[in-house]
Amino acid sequence: RKEVEQDPGPFNVPEGATVAFNCTYSNSASQSFFWYRQDCRKEPKLLMSVYSSGNEDGRFTAQLNRASQYISLLIRDSKLSDSATYLCVVNSPTGGFKTIFGAGTRLFVKA
Amino acid sequence: EADIYQTPRYLVIGTGKKITLECSQTMGHDKMYWYQQDPGMELHLIHYSYGVNSTEKGDLSSESTVSRIRTEHFPLTLESARPSHTSQYLCASSPSWGLANNEQFFGPGTRLTVL
Numbered sequence: 001r002k003e004v005e006q007d008p009g010p011f012n013v014p015e016g017a018t019v020a021f022n023c024t025y026s027n028s029a030s031q032s033f034f035w036y037r038q039d040c041r042k043e044p045k046l047l048m049s050v051y052s053s054g055n056e057d058g059r060f061t062a063q064l065n066r067a068s069q070y071i072s073l074l075i076r077d078s079k080l081s082d083s084a085t086y087l088c089v090v091n092s093p094t095g096g097f098k099t100i101f102g103a104g105t106r107l108f109v110k111a
Numbered sequence: 112e113a114d115i116y117q118t119p120r121y122l123v124i125g126t127g128k129k130i131t132l133e134c135s136q137t138m139g140h141d142k143m144y145w146y147q148q149d150p151g152m153e154l155h156l157i158h159y160s161y162g163v164n165s166t167e168k169g170d171l172s173s174e175s176t177v178s179r180i181r182t183e184h185f186p187l188t189l190e191s192a193r194p195s196h197t198s199q200y201l202c203a204s205s206p207s208w209g210l211a212n213n214e215q216f217f218g219p220g221t222r223l224t225v226l
Contacts, residue, residue: 032213034214041150041199042219042220043201043217043218043219043220044154044201044215044217045217046214046215049214087154089215091213099144099205099213099215101153101154102153103152103153104153
């Protein structure tokens with residue numbers, strides 16, 4: 001079982017839709033969590049950190065559920081430019097705090 | 112924009128050649144990483160470093176080697192390139208402070224093709 005698991009998708013949604021991605025992690029001692037965005041043939045870039053209390057950045061909302069060991073990303077009012085792969089990232093204490101990237105969830109937003 | 116650079120951006124080379132992929136960052140980050148990623152596939156960590164003179168192998172076995180003689184520089188070398196090495200290689204760095212709360216900053220990548 002992978003330490004970080006995501007639904008690979010793809011998610012195909014129309015513009016304006018709300019879409020949610022979930023990610024589960026296996027190590028309950030994990031301490032910090034992030035969502036990265038990777039455009040096709042580009043490098044990953046940090047989208048937002050995920051805090052225990054949940055956090056929002058414009059149309060994007062990230063939440064953490066430590067009891068169930070999952071994090072989520074909600075995108076409201078999807079734009080064409082949101083089309084990308086969204087990577088769930090967890091800092092795990094395995095082997096001295098390793099950063100573990102999920103395989104990513106692909107999102108296609110269509111007009 | 113992150114101050115992390117990779118050269119070359121694209122490289123097409125014949126089998127058996129020795130190549131070095133360069134990665135430099137000007138942010139003073141102690142930690143640096145090399146990832147391998149095939150198109151549409153997930154990132155695989157192949158090497159990382161906690162600081163000068165520190166190098167560790169990642170999760171994916173790789174025939175490449177790395178060195179960390181200076182904080183800002185983390186080159187990756189393939190002694191004898193093979194077609195199976197064809198992939199995108201992404202370099203990243205992160206600060207050591209803040210314990211686990213580290214964002215990784217990625218370079219633009221080197222797309223390697225071995226014929």
